[in-house]
Amino acid sequence: MHLVFFGAPGVGKGTQAKFVSKHFRIPHISTGEMLRAAAKEGTELGLKAGALMSEGRLVPDDIMLGIIRERIQKPDSNKGFILDGFPRTLFQASQLDDLIEELSMPALVCIEIVVPDQDVINRLINRRICDSCNTDYNLITNPPPEDLICTNCGGRITQRKDDNRETVSRRLEVYQQQTAPLRAYYQEKGNYYKIDGLRGIAQVQNSIFKLLTDHKF
Numbered sequence: 360m361h362l363v364f365f366g367a368p369g370v371g372k373g374t375q376a377k378f379v380s381k382h383f384r385i386p387h388i389s390t391g392e393m394l395r396a397a398a399k400e401g402t403e404l405g406l407k408a409g410a411l412m413s414e415g416r417l418v419p420d421d422i423m424l425g426i427i428r429e430r431i432q433k434p435d436s437n438k439g440f441i442l443d444g445f446p447r448t449l450f451q452a453s454q455l456d457d458l459i460e461e462l463s464m465p466a467l468v469c470i471e472i473v474v475p476d477q478d479v480i481n482r483l484i485n486r487r488i489c490d491s492c493n494t495d496y497n498l499i500t501n502p503p504p505e506d507l508i509c510t511n512c513g514g515r516i517t518q519r520k521d522d523n524r525e526t527v528s529r530r531l532e533v534y535q536q537q538t539a540p541l542r543a544y545y546q547e548k549g550n551y552y553k554i555d556g557l558r559g560i561a562q563v564q565n566s567i568f569k570l571l572t573d574h575k576f
């Protein structure tokens with residue numbers, strides 16, 4: 360099961376990828392989470408990526424491709440993986456296909472989660488996140504505890520630096536310009552499925568699980 364979860368920021372890719380990862384025992388590979396961890400550690404890559412991320416801009420393709428090349432060759436990716444936040448440009452997508460072929464992995468299946476822009480904006484500006492285990496909270500629909508201590512791991516709940524209104528607009532612009540064209544790319548390849556993300560988390564999860572079990576990817 361070699362999956363690409365595709366969609367604008369805030370559609371629920373990360374939340375759903377975590378469910379799929381746990382149930383089907385394949386790693387959830389979120390490039391955003393990897394970059395945030397590097398930024399937190401203060402590595403050279405992390406510092407460079409951190410600056411771009413907080414402006415809502417993309418990290419250069421060559422860096423991202425290096426990260427993914429290394430990650431999908433780890434033994435836990437043998438039976439598959441869920442890519443979340445990668446690829447984000449047509450160049451990344453075509454290079455990823457070359458890499459998959461080079462490594463003799465099965466063709467990727469793309470699942471797009473679709474949510475209208477205005478809902479995505481509301482979700483992102485109200486999103487809070489545990490900076491240790493990445494559990495998501497939402498000020499309206501799933502408020503964090505008052506002490507801002509994560510109920511899952513005891514970590515600290517914060518707001519991502521790029522979840523403010525201004526950066527969210529920039530991220531959506533970048534998404535429309537550079538990432539949305541991937542829809543046509545995957546549609547043309549034939550391994551493309553669309554899921555309505557404007558429903559409860561459990562309903563979206565059911566649709567995705569049904570798709571995955573019906574098709575036996």
Ligand code: AMP
Nearest residue numbers: 390391411412416417418423444445447
């Ligand atoms: P995300 O957590 O997926 O919303 O990603 C947060 C930020 O990390 C993005 O706004 C980009 O700055 C950076 N990023 C994550 N994945 C990629 C990628 N595949 N290509 C370029 N930049 C990325």
